[in-house]
Amino acid sequence: MTCVSSSNSKLSLNAVFTQLCTFYLLAIAVQVIGRFLVSRVSENEIIIDIGENTAALLLVIRGLSYFGIWGEIGWFTTAKWKSFPVFLVPALYIVLNFNGAYGHDLSTVLQAALNTVISASFEELLCRLIALHLLIHGFTAQGNKRPILCAVLTSSLLFGFAHFTNLLNQPEALGAIIGQMIYASFIGIGFAACYIVTKSIVPLIVIHASINFVSFLGESKIEPPALTFEDTLGTVIVCFPLLLLGLWLLRHEPK
Template sequence: MKENIKKKDFGIRVIVGFVIFFAVFFGGDWLVGKSLYGVSNKVGGTCLRVSLGILCSIYTAKVLKIKIGFKRDDFFRGLMMQTPIWLIAVFFSVINVVKLSGKMTTSEFFVNCAVWSVYALAVGFFEEVLCRGLLLNGLCVMLEGKKNPVIVSIVLSSLIFGALHFINVIDGSASFIETAIQVVYTTVGGIVFAMAYKRSNTIWSTIVVHGFLDFAVFMGKPF
């Protein structure tokens, strides 16, 4: 009985923490989008994500008593498990370099890449800490004693990670069809990230690959 109460209390903390951090992120990102433009917009978005990522890490460690895994144990193993994703990122990077050639001066190109790379790493940092560090680990604890708790947690957390991208419809940054496609491939990507994270015991590899993929997609967009 006491064990059930403890698990219920833990589950509430996981859900409440996840919802609060995502809600603050959504509201903060909306404000940044409405008040800042150009490079300032990306700087504001980067600061927001890094700040929330750090706070989420502290919440996960201190309140949930979960170690996210900021050591570099098996970092390269994690990278290798995500090979399909970073190969896709390389492909998109090449396409965008070709696309941007002739449209920007060399200095403009490097400034564009520098801004997007920092922003993309911040995106990867926050989303990995929130969806893998807090949510995935939280679900694993909540489902202890059930059948295949890690596999179920990986699938559930990845479905939630993918579904979160529906906010792109709400804020008007993408159509419903575009967002639905994004939800599918981010869910699949989430499964790959989650598997690599659980096998490598470090979140750094998923942050790096996630950030690289976002950079490969973002770099072709003006800011």
């Protein structure tokens, strides 16, 4: 793979897609390896998830340096604070996802909290930083008139499609996973647009982790898992406003 830096925006779109596909596959492979290694020493599913996501996060952090994106990252841009109210819409999903709290013990809750922070960091850094920045370079080099909008849509579709790997663990849940891919794409468009407008990734990591955490708190071991598309249709509908938010924020190409 060819290294990209903020001073090199001439990388072709085909080269960008090749890089992204290669890096996504590498991230999946690292997750599988991390999961396998941790499962050799622990049967705790959350601990195994932590190992899997930590391995992927370390790879993504290395990727930020490899692709030369560190200098372009907006972690928490106070100069854009007037744009921060856009975070209220994705933050609303923390409340919408809260469905009570089942009797998890303290150790499990703390493990789950750690896992949600690690997994949210991994996904946001990969999909809202590496993918988005590389695609902006690629569409700009192509001469596209709306490089940021095209990069947001493409990175979000990739984010949604990445959930197809869940089929490896749940081959019987194809319908539900298709639903996951759709609503994850909606979430990706809304989140990516918020990042573009605010130049701040940390609030999105916090919101993403919080959504996952309250979802965990509401999980019940006696409830059957989602298996069909109909099982996820409600979530698809609920996440649709994030698609509208993203398209509205990007109705004009940001400078």
